[in-house]
Amino acid sequence: MKRFISDKVKGTKINDVVFEASQGAIEASQREGGQNVVNGAFGTFFDEDGDLFTFESVYELFGKVDRVQIAKYASGIPGPKVFRDAVKDWLFTRNNVTLDSEVIATPGGTGALSSTIKNTLAPGETVVYPKIGWGPYKTIASQHNVNIATYDMFEGDAFNIASFRETTSDVMEKEGKVLVFINDPCQNPTGYTMTNSEWDEVLRHLNMLSDKGPVVLLHDIAYIDFHKEAHYGRIFNKYRHLSENMLVVLAFSASKTMTAYGMRVGAQVLISSNKDERIAFKHACENTARGVWSTVNNGGMMTFASLVNDKAANAKYMKEKEWVMNLLEERASILMDEAEKVGLELYPYKEGFFITMKITDDTKKDAMHKALNDSGIFFVNIKGGLRIAICSIQKAKLRGLAKRIKDIVDS
Numbered sequence: 040m041k042r043f044i045s046d047k048v049k050g051t052k053i054n055d056v057v058f059e060a061s062q063g064a065i066e067a068s069q070r071e072g073g074q075n076v077v078n079g080a081f082g083t084f085f086d087e088d089g090d091l092f093t094f095e096s097v098y099e100l101f102g103k104v105d106r107v108q109i110a111k112y113a114s115g116i117p118g119p120k121v122f123r124d125a126v127k128d129w130l131f132t133r134n135n136v137t138l139d140s141e142v143i144a145t146p147g148g149t150g151a152l153s154s155t156i157k158n159t160l161a162p163g164e165t166v167v168y169p170k171i172g173w174g175p176y177k178t179i180a181s182q183h184n185v186n187i188a189t190y191d192m193f194e195g196d197a198f199n200i201a202s203f204r205e206t207t208s209d210v211m212e213k214e215g216k217v218l219v220f221i222n223d224p225c226q227n228p229t230g231y232t233m234t235n236s237e238w239d240e241v242l243r244h245l246n247m248l249s250d251k252g253p254v255v256l257l258h259d260i261a262y263i264d265f266h267k268e269a270h271y272g273r274i275f276n277k278y279r280h281l282s283e284n285m286l287v288v289l290a291f292s293a294s295k296t297m298t299a300y301g302m303r304v305g306a307q308v309l310i311s312s313n314k315d316e317r318i319a320f321k322h323a324c325e326n327t328a329r330g331v332w333s334t335v336n337n338g339g340m341m342t343f344a345s346l347v348n349d350k351a352a353n354a355k356y357m358k359e360k361e362w363v364m365n366l367l368e369e370r371a372s373i374l375m376d377e378a379e380k381v382g383l384e385l386y387p388y389k390e391g392f393f394i395t396m397k398i399t400d401d402t403k404k405d406a407m408h409k410a411l412n413d414s415g416i417f418f419v420n421i422k423g424g425l426r427i428a429i430c431s432i433q434k435a436k437l438r439g440l441a442k443r444i445k446d447i448v449d450s
């Protein structure tokens with residue numbers, strides 16, 4: 040029997056573990072006044088008073104954007120030139136990187152991920168991403184009716200290059216083409232950042248694999264601005280030495296960079312020495328933009344361009360960001376030191392918004408998640424563990440948290 044929804048659509052209720060856990064935390068706070076509730080579900084940065092943090096530098100600039108600019112469509116489907124140039128300056132010029140690239144504005148990093156899958160794979164082909172990764176990757180993949188293959192993130196405390204090689208080689212063998220995601224630096228949900236030599240091994244392998252068929256590397260850089268080392272440029276510069284059969288798509292999210300999650304600004308940055316194919320891919324993505332969301336929030340793009348080009352605002356932003364990063368580091372130290380003392384196992388965290396407890400047994404993990412919720416502690420239940428958003432937990436609530444968790448686990 041025919042239904043309103045297409046045969047290709049399931050029509051099942053969305054199961055978004057992040058929004059679900061956040062809702063639980065909100066309801067518990069309303070019920071219990073918030074004193075004993077630990078909200079480690081939100082993936083957005085909250086200050087020590089428990090308020091959503093917003094960069095003053097960014098919102099001063101937003102306030103100055105001409106209202107005609109806010110009201111109008113963007114001047115061009117891939118975004119205004121001033122925005123596209125600003126993205127390149129932000130990622131490349133200030134990091135001493137010289138790369139030929141194309142920029143297409145997208146609604147957040149999510150738009151960049153979705154458009155890349157759509158324009159790389161046909162329905163039935165396979166996208167590869169890490170087993171422990173950002174939950175919505177699965178939802179985005181299912182929107183394009185593609186299959187999923189996952190690689191193990193870790194071998195001990197290091198990136199699991201063997202699993203990465205095996206999974207991508209297997210897909211190349213079967214399908215003659217590979218689209219693979221890497222989320223680095225500050226991986227969501229573990230907070231891992233790959234080392235220089237891990238990157239070398241990944242790129243050496245992908246370069247070799249591209250002898251057999253096209254390789255598209257989707258490099259999800261959602262948290263790049265919270266990387267402690269200032270020079271991620273040394274990773275981007277490696278993209279100068281890739282084969283003609285490789286395309287790198289950076290998925291940039293201004294949501295985190297500007298604390299502007301709802302503004303929906305992001306970009307795809309296309310890098311390949313194969314200029315004809317790079318341009319063809321750009322055209323495909325522009326068609327997707329026009330046919331799916333039209334243009335991106337112009338006021339948001341103008342704000343980002345001002346942030347890059349206004350020296351005084353930029354200096355103020357850097358200062359504010361340093362404060363955020365120091366606070367993240369303090370929060371991480373509290374949790375990690377105490378976790379070590381009480382013997383709570385964590386994935387190898389280096390930096391960023393999230394730390395994840397390692398629990399590989401699903402039954403145990405689900406039971407623990409429920410027991411923690413019942414005690415007013417809200418984390419996100421993901422594959423392989425429970426994600427603790429240190430970005431949203433104040434230091435006072437982090438102190439003693441590892442022991443509280445351990446006591447609940449033991450009981």
Ligand code: PLP
Binds near residue numbers: 146150261293
């Ligand atoms: N990639 C990762 C790893 C993320 O954590 C997020 C957002 O949380 C995104 C992409 C998408 O970000 P946006 O909100 O800009 O769409």
